[in-house]
Amino acid sequence: MKLITTFTCVFLLFTSSLSANAAQINGFVDYYDENNWEVETYIDDYLDVYEDYSGFSNPPSVGINSEQIGLTGGSSVVGSLVGGGDSFARIEIIIPMNGTISFDWNYYVSGDELEIRLEPFGYLLNGTFFHLAADPDINYDYQQYYDYLEGQEGSVTITVEAGDKFGFTVFSDLTFLSRPDVNIFNFSAPAPESVPESNTLILALVSVSLLLTRKPGQSKYMKV
Numbered sequence: 001m002k003l004i005t006t007f008t009c010v011f012l013l014f015t016s017s018l019s020a021n022a023a024q025i026n027g028f029v030d031y032y033d034e035n036n037w038e039v040e041t042y043i044d045d046y047l048d049v050y051e052d053y054s055g056f057s058n059p060p061s062v063g064i065n066s067e068q069i070g071l072t073g074g075s076s077v078v079g080s081l082v083g084g085g086d087s088f089a090r091i092e093i094i095i096p097m098n099g100t101i102s103f104d105w106n107y108y109v110s111g112d113e114l115e116i117r118l119e120p121f122g123y124l125l126n127g128t129f130f131h132l133a134a135d136p137d138i139n140y141d142y143q144q145y146y147d148y149l150e151g152q153e154g155s156v157t158i159t160v161e162a163g164d165k166f167g168f169t170v171f172s173d174l175t176f177l178s179r180p181d182v183n184i185f186n187f188s189a190p191a192p193e194s195v196p197e198s199n200t201l202i203l204a205l206v207s208v209s210l211l212l213t214r215k216p217g218q219s220k221y222m223k224v
Contacts, residue, residue: 024099024188027066031192034064036093038167043074043087058179060089060172068185073119073172075179092124092167095160099190106153107133109180119180121170123156129169132156134180160190 025032041060060074074087095101107121122131133152160166166189170182 023191025191026188028064028069028187029066031096032093032187032189037064038092040090041074041088042090060087060170062089062091064091068183069168069187071121071168071170071180071182071184073170073180075172087172088169090124090167090169092165095164095166095190096162096192097190098161099159100157101160101166101189102155102157102186103184103188104153104155104186105132105182105184106151107180107182108151109134109178119170119172119178121180121182122168123158124165124167124169125158125160126165133182155186162190 028034039062041062043059058072058075061070061072063070063072069091071089071091073089105121109119120129120131120134122129122133124130132154168182168184170180172178172180
């Protein structure tokens with residue numbers, strides 16, 4: 001009975017240490033440091049033929065620091081003159097453990113874009129786009145357009161699994177001289193697989209060792 005009880009205590013001590021160290025990472029640090037994200041920006045290649053107008057175009061961009069990610073869609077004078085084009089900014093990472101991701105976001109659009117739906121922002125999960133701002137399936141009226149000029153914001157919490165590919169993206173239609181800007185902050189996501197603290201592991205191993213080396217009926221006190 002003592003053997004079973006001791007092993008049970010050691011097991012609970014060991015597993016509680018694992019649970020205590022399974023944690024979230026807050027901010028874009030450690031595993032979610034800027035160097036670990038896959039970044040991609042795109043603007044229609046056909047605009048390259050209008051090199052004389054390059055100074056009047058703004059390519060899409062991605063910025064990241066320890067506290068936030070910034071995404072900016074592209075805009076182009078050429079695109080507005082010749083009838084459009086596409087642009088996007090995207091950032092993604094592989095999730096290391098099961099858990100939850102949470103973040104806050106805000107979205108602003110500037111310029112003469114009345115077709116807000118052409119410049120959506122959202123998150124990506126395994127290649128599927130989940131829009132958060134500027135629903136591509138809605139034809140926005142003038143009042144909604146002006147509301148968007150005031151900015152949109154929100155908070156998100158989702159469940160993820162180890163191996164999921166997660167990220168953010170914003171699209172921009174180059175027909176108009178608008179440019180969406182997005183900020184993602186208060187980010188929290190699962191940390192990589194944790195290990196027990198060394199002192200807890202040593203304590204567990206010592207306890208097992210003492211138990212196995214004690215002879216049956218042996219007192220824990222030394223005779224003098």
